[in-house]
Amino acid sequence: MTTKQFVTFRIEDRLVGMDIMKVREVNRVIDITPVPHAPDYVRGLVNLRGQTVSVLDLGVLLGFDQREVMEQSRNIILKNDDIGLLVDEIGDVEEATNDEIEPPPANLNGIELEFIECVVKLKGKLLTILSPEKIRKTPEKQGGFA
Amino acid sequence: VGTYYDENTIKEFVAENRDHLEEIEPDLLMMEKKGSDTPPEIINRVFRAIHSIKGSSAFLDFPAIRQLSHVMENVLVMIREGRHIPDAVGIDALLAGVDKLRIMFADILNCQQVTFQEELDKLNAILGSNTAAETAKALNNIPEKKNLDPDHEEHSKVFYEKSLDKRPIETMPVAQERLSTTHPAEEENRPAYETIRVNVDLIDKLMNLAGELVLGRNQLRQELEEAVYGNPKLGTLIQSVDMVTSEVQEKIMQMRMQPVVNLFNRFTRVVRDLSHQLSKEVELFIEGQDVELDKSILERLSDPMTHLIRNSLDHGIERPEERVKKGKDATGKICLKASHEGGQVNIVVTDDGRGIDPDIISEKAVSRGIISRENITKMSPAEKRNLALMPGFSTTEEVSEISGRGVGMDVVKTNIEKLGGYLEIESEKGTGTTVKIRLPLTLAIIPSLIVGAGGQRFAIPQINIKELVCVRAKDVPVQIEAVAGAEVLRLRDNLLPIARLTDILNLTRFLAHYRTGEIIIDRRQRLVDRRNLYKTVADESDNPEQPPERRNSQERRQSWHSDLYVVVLRVGENIFGVCVDELFDTEEIVVKPLSDHLKDVKVFAGATIMGDGRVAMILDVSGIAEHLNLRFLEINSEAMRRHHMKASQESDEDSRRLSVLLFNNSSQEQFAISLKDISRIEKVEPEMMHRVGNKAFLNYRGESLPLIRLEDHLDVGPLPKDKTALYVIVPKAGTPRAGILVSDILDTMESATALKEQHKQPGIMGSSFLEDRLTLFLNTEELLELFEASRGTNSTEKEEAA
Numbered sequence: 001m002t003t004k005q006f007v008t009f010r011i012e013d014r015l016v017g018m019d020i021m022k023v024r025e026v027n028r029v030i031d032i033t034p035v036p037h038a039p040d041y042v043r044g045l046v047n048l049r050g051q052t053v054s055v056l057d058l059g060v061l062l063g064f065d066q067r068e069v070m071e072q073s074r075n076i077i078l079k080n081d082d083i084g085l086l087v088d089e090i091g092d093v094e095e096a097t098n099d100e101i102e103p104p105p106a107n108l109n110g111i112e113l114e115f116i117e118c119v120v121k122l123k124g125k126l127l128t129i130l131s132p133e134k135i136r137k138t139p140e141k142q143g144g145f146a
Numbered sequence: 147v148g149t150y151y152d153e154n155t156i157k158e159f160v161a162e163n164r165d166h167l168e169e170i171e172p173d174l175l176m177m178e179k180k181g182s183d184t185p186p187e188i189i190n191r192v193f194r195a196i197h198s199i200k201g202s203s204a205f206l207d208f209p210a211i212r213q214l215s216h217v218m219e220n221v222l223v224m225i226r227e228g229r230h231i232p233d234a235v236g237i238d239a240l241l242a243g244v245d246k247l248r249i250m251f252a253d254i255l256n257c258q259q260v261t262f263q264e265e266l267d268k269l270n271a272i273l274g275s276n277t278a279a280e281t282a283k284a285l286n287n288i289p290e291k292k293n294l295d296p297d298h299e300e301h302s303k304v305f306y307e308k309s310l311d312k313r314p315i316e317t318m319p320v321a322q323e324r325l326s327t328t329h330p331a332e333e334e335n336r337p338a339y340e341t342i343r344v345n346v347d348l349i350d351k352l353m354n355l356a357g358e359l360v361l362g363r364n365q366l367r368q369e370l371e372e373a374v375y376g377n378p379k380l381g382t383l384i385q386s387v388d389m390v391t392s393e394v395q396e397k398i399m400q401m402r403m404q405p406v407v408n409l410f411n412r413f414t415r416v417v418r419d420l421s422h423q424l425s426k427e428v429e430l431f432i433e434g435q436d437v438e439l440d441k442s443i444l445e446r447l448s449d450p451m452t453h454l455i456r457n458s459l460d461h462g463i464e465r466p467e468e469r470v471k472k473g474k475d476a477t478g479k480i481c482l483k484a485s486h487e488g489g490q491v492n493i494v495v496t497d498d499g500r501g502i503d504p505d506i507i508s509e510k511a512v513s514r515g516i517i518s519r520e521n522i523t524k525m526s527p528a529e530k531r532n533l534a535l536m537p538g539f540s541t542t543e544e545v546s547e548i549s550g551r552g553v554g555m556d557v558v559k560t561n562i563e564k565l566g567g568y569l570e571i572e573s574e575k576g577t578g579t580t581v582k583i584r585l586p587l588t589l590a591i592i593p594s595l596i597v598g599a600g601g602q603r604f605a606i607p608q609i610n611i612k613e614l615v616c617v618r619a620k621d622v623p624v625q626i627e628a629v630a631g632a633e634v635l636r637l638r639d640n641l642l643p644i645a646r647l648t649d650i651l652n653l654t655r656f657l658a659h660y661r662t663g664e665i666i667i668d669r670r671q672r673l674v675d676r677r678n679l680y681k682t683v684a685d686e687s688d689n690p691e692q693p694p695e696r697r698n699s700q701e702r703r704q705s706w707h708s709d710l711y712v713v714v715l716r717v718g719e720n721i722f723g724v725c726v727d728e729l730f731d732t733e734e735i736v737v738k739p740l741s742d743h744l745k746d747v748k749v750f751a752g753a754t755i756m757g758d759g760r761v762a763m764i765l766d767v768s769g770i771a772e773h774l775n776l777r778f779l780e781i782n783s784e785a786m787r788r789h790h791m792k793a794s795q796e797s798d799e800d801s802r803r804l805s806v807l808l809f810n811n812s813s814q815e816q817f818a819i820s821l822k823d824i825s826r827i828e829k830v831e832p833e834m835m836h837r838v839g840n841k842a843f844l845n846y847r848g849e850s851l852p853l854i855r856l857e858d859h860l861d862v863g864p865l866p867k868d869k870t871a872l873y874v875i876v877p878k879a880g881t882p883r884a885g886i887l888v889s890d891i892l893d894t895m896e897s898a899t900a901l902k903e904q905h906k907q908p909g910i911m912g913s914s915f916l917e918d919r920l921t922l923f924l925n926t927e928e929l930l931e932l933f934e935a936s937r938g939t940n941s942t943e944k945e946e947a948a
Contacts, residue, residue: 033761036651
């Protein structure tokens, strides 16, 4: 039976995950250069070994307040892309077999539904798995430069 | 067709032969120009190129290409042998052949489908007029000739004899050897350097890596700065890494560079064809062909330049008869010129045509709703012309039907600006038009000024910066004011719209405390608003018992902490200033494009990584201008209005204002005398005066100067008797005639020349109220005459009495 691994991370009190194969690396958050007039979910740019990476505030994307950068904060860099996601804390790597992975339930609200790839049943809890592709395509309707 | 060979061989074949075609065109045009004087090496060069196309196409089995190039070659043989003088018809036929070959190479696998009968006919017509039979025979032979080129052995000889190894023709399959041998032969008349074909992608990647290397080096240098003191070896090491890095970057840049002649040469053809089509006579002059530009810029320059040249030809240059009527040379001139200027490249397109009529442009702008008719009246001709550059001025569907220049110029301008350059038009109605384009050398690395605002750093591309201005704190209230709701800086008699970078970017505005340099939050609405600031300063100051406001603000205005740095930026014709908090160095920065999430942020052109590893945003100057919605027009017209006002005021002042000296005689009356009439004013002690009878004299420069007492000649109060120190006003005259004795000098001031008739009398021009007092204006000339007349009578009286 094939298994998949998921990186988990915390936004406020929510634990969400992402397919480990779609994550390039997880970094400490340093020196974000804010970009004035950018949409509010864009925190700014960081230098990743000579490449500029746009850091998106996952909190804002999921409908929370803007994240405060703290000691535990992490920047999750997506693969094949110049995008990083700002999260409050990184969690364990979870493993799930194919039959534990389910499509998103129908009763989710709008914002969450927008970014969800699937749901993973873990012992006693459900883990929401976010889709990097959907995040990347975040529409500009989030507001921004007028 | 061509199926026996792998894709790469075919690609190579296409690329190489396209290059040949590029090279042929200018040579053909030269042949047309020179006619029978064409130097043989040019004909040979063309011949070799065509021959090489024929050879390789035969080898790889592309019969259509071979057939066409073969006939072209035959025409060239005739030309070389002097049996045909290159003329417009011949060259036309050859150029048509070149064009057709280009089409074939553009889609090589389907080249058999391209019809070329028309071109063949044209070429054959030339051949036919001489050696029809010979050619027909040659043509008939073609299909059978699977082997290469035996039918024109003689011509082949020319070719092979020049190749390096000079192997006998029989043993040399042309196409196979072509790659190794033809190049040196072809390059024979050019500088002998060797070239290698490299994929542009690869160079781009190298370029990026070089950029990373530069960044890494910069960071390394900063980190190691202190360690160098402990280890002197490190210093030399860093230096050599430094130098090598710079050189690597420079060389890779050079790999991307191409001479502008590659682009300019294309226009020779455009000009030739279009001038025939329009039956105009036009000559194209090219200057500065060796100037090099980044390949990607050069490629993207092709369309806008073609547009400019078509514009010049179509709308600028007049028909020959019209030109002659105007006293111009029947042949029009279009000049392309490239030159370096301060790390940038200037490209200038000039024509000597009819120029741009500012009124036609402004009319069209009004009808397009770009500007109101009212605003037009305030504009100078140059400003009107520039309306052609405004977005929306022309739409593509109109390009062909509108007569009048400036069509599509807004599109050209936008394209140039996308390349990080800018464009300006100068034109004189009747004598021609000049379009100047200024471009960066490359798009990947741009020299930029680093500035600070709101605690962040930003990069401003040097190409957009006109100058830096520091406004001293004490001058801020004088030099900065509000016009049409925007703040403007008065800069050398011009009004420059300005904005603070912190405001543009919605950053918290900081301000250095004028005394301590401590950073506090600035809450002023405008730069000139001082009272708000004062309150802020007072509130946050530790010492509530500050000296009164006045002293405080005085002190602040003299502090360098309050100096204002204005970066003067240029967007096309328009100039505006951006106030920044700090100025840093200029740096060569590597541009990193912005991700999709940020593409709508118009005020930034990209990002870069600074020496310390932090990301800094690159400002997009035209985006900022757009964001600010700078009302250039209004501000310009305000500036014009002021110029006019100032000029008329000055002339008014000359005619209507008068500088006068105010003085007293008796303390009740105030007098004025025009400064122009005064030669000197002397303070006199009683002992300097002497009396002769009832007349007073002054020892004045060794002479005895008679003194006038006003009360003796005018109906005015007397000098106070008790006054010891008096003043003498010496009126202007050839030799001093007399001095006017007065009690006090009060002031000098400007006065209106219009006087009231009241109190007018001989010696007094009239009166006016100055400083709220009735003032009598002396007429010095009349007064002197009165005085001299009285002296005359007095002396005659005396003489009579004696």
